[in-house]
Amino acid sequence: MKIPSRRHARATNRARSSPRPMAAPAAADTDGPREAGPREAGPRAGDDDADFDVVILGAGPAGAAAAITLRRFTGLRVAIVERRLFDPFRPGETVSPALFPLIDYLGIARAGFEERHLQSYAHAAAWGGEQLVVRDFLFNGQGSGLHLDRMAFDSMLLEQAGKLGAVILQPAEPLAVTPGARWTISVRHGERRRALSAAYVIDCSGRNSVMVRQQQCPVLQTDRMVGVYAYYEAGDDQERVQRTLVETTADGWFYLAPLPGRRTAVAFMTDADTLRTLDLLDPEQWRRHALATQHIGALVRELPAPQAFRQYPIHSRVARLPANAAWTAAGDAAASFDPVSSLGIGHALSSGMHAGRVAHAHVEQGGGLGEGYRQSLLDHFQAYVATRRSLYANEQRWPGSGFWQRRLMDGRERSAA
Ligand SMILES: Cc1cc2nc3c(=O)[nH]c(=O)nc-3n(C[C@H](O)[C@H](O)[C@H](O)COP(=O)(O)OP(=O)(O)OC[C@H]3O[C@@H](n4cnc5c(N)ncnc54)[C@H](O)[C@@H]3O)c2cc1C
Incomplete structure (x- = not known):
């Protein structure tokens, strides 16, 4: 998918006053996983270039996918602010082969990518009975899945974003995100305090959902x-x-x-x-x-x-994002799922890409894609809730258990963040 780059210069965004060239195509990513450590990758961001078109909060898969999409397919100036170094003990996600086309879209070489993770050949489950039922990836025609090394996965995505020209501040704690004609994002980066300016902000801060909370965006949460x-x-x-x-x-x-x-x-x-x-x-x-x-x-x-x-x-929830604001959210910040679904990483990448397109349309044309994105998230979540209910209904051995009873209800516990 190629995002058309129609530019409408606007006085409030001096970053767009002269057209920028399209970013170079992605280079193959051949380096090994990096040690996590304080960094400012991509082009150096001195005091003079604290102005960005898009600032992304959070450098997980959603944030990296949004940054790569913007840098790979548009000329917008992008910064990623990540508050932590990556933790070596992460959930240990398993992903299906359906993830690979998303990795291709991000311009990451498949061979180098697969080598860093462990092949996942089969799932076994005692769900609804004592016997183990085994599903073998061998026979699904798509190849095996992967058990992710999350630190390597996140580092690889972020490295790709940096290579494509995104400015990465890590670790950098956002102290305040203030709306105005442009957003002002005050961050503590090492010893320094910096003020970044952006036309658009994407919340990719995972379940912390910093902007979703700050902007009091309504959230539907189904469980705890x-x-x-x-x-x-x-x-x-x-x-x-x-x-x-x-x-x-x-x-x-x-x-x-x-x-x-x-x-x-x-x-x-x-x-x-x-x-x-x-x-x-x-x-x-x-x-x-x-x-x-x-x-x-x-x-x-x-x-x-x-x-x-x-x-x-690991509760499930979805944010009712605004259709036409100068911010949106992606990944877990926008919608999160029960791990039984194995939806999280794929959703983080695809919604990150989608949010990148929404941001691009907003910066270039003043909007246009926000409503479609918001609705697609709500539709996706609704379909997920129905699938989850039928999956949990397969376990009938404990009809008196509160846990299993709750899984069969829609369980709308609260509707505001
Ligand atoms: C226990 C568990 C098991 C799971 N199992 C699977 C599985 O098997 N398969 C699967 O596909 N998915 C699984 N998931 C889901 C998957 O881990 C998430 O969906 C995915 O990590 C979401 O990516 P993200 O980029 O949205 O958020 P995250 O990966 O959470 O990244 C968010 C980033 O934002 C940073 N951040 C937070 N607040 C701020 C702030 N204020 N400013 C700047 N940065 C900030 C965080 O430090 C973090 O690096 C599982 C999740 C859990 C918890």
Whole structure:
């Protein structure tokens, strides 16, 4: 897809007073994963060039995809502000082969990309019965999926954005995002405080959804699910699990996935109140709960003590984004999903690309794509809720369980952020 670049100079945006050349095509990405560290990548942003067409808050997959789309297909000036260095302990996402066309669109070489992650050949699930049902990627005609090394994945996307000319400030904490004829984004970057100016802002800050909250954008949230993860490092002599495994209990479901580098993630997904009642933030209680299961328990028994233990919010929600404002949101900031759907990374990339196009239309033509984007997010979320309900309805063994009953309801708990 090529975004037409029609320019209408406007006095409020001096960055657009002279046409800029289209960005060069993406170069193949052959470097290995980088150590995370403070950086200012892309063209150097001195005090004189703190003016941007688009500032993106958050450098996860959504933020990087938005930046790459803008730099690859338009001449707009883009900065990404990321408040953290990347954490080596991330959820351990599994993605289907449907992700690959998105990676191609972003101009990232497929071969180098796949090498950095672990092939995912099969899923096994005891969901609706004790027996494991195995789905093998071998027979789906699309090839295998991947267990992502998130640090490598995020670094690779960000590197591509930097190569294409996006200015990357990391770690840089946004202190205030102030509306006006243009946005002013005050950031603390290392020892310095800087004021960036932008015609348009894209919120890609994940579930933190900084702009969605600040702008009091209405949000539909359907549940209060949380996931508690234990990360293990297997010894060289230990056999590795080669597929993802899901197993339900009366109070939620366990998930086990191999990660690149001999690591394994095991998680329990439940509701926030059940987590507290069962005291599952206590690693010992969590382990007891895991050992009580048939399939997951057999594997956890063989694993060494976990290296890290993390809690994540995993509730589902969608923001009713404005159609014609000078900001939008993408990725988890716009809509987030139950991990059982494996939708998150693909949605982050595709909505990041879409938000990039919305931003481009706003900067160049004063709008035009915001309403379509907003509606597509709402439609996508509605379809997801229906699919999720039918998936959870397949588990009928605990009709009295609050967790399973709630999954069958639409569960509209609140409608404002
Ligand atoms: C437990 C769990 C399991 C999951 N499993 C899967 C799976 O198997 N498959 C799948 O496809 N998806 C899965 N997901 C979903 C997936 O992780 C997310 O959908 C995806 O990471 C969203 O990308 P994002 O770029 O929108 O947000 P994020 O990846 O969260 O990135 C947001 C970035 O914004 C930064 N940030 C936050 N606030 C600010 C601020 N104020 N200013 C600047 N920067 C800020 C953060 O530091 C972060 O780097 C899972 C999620 C969880 C929690």
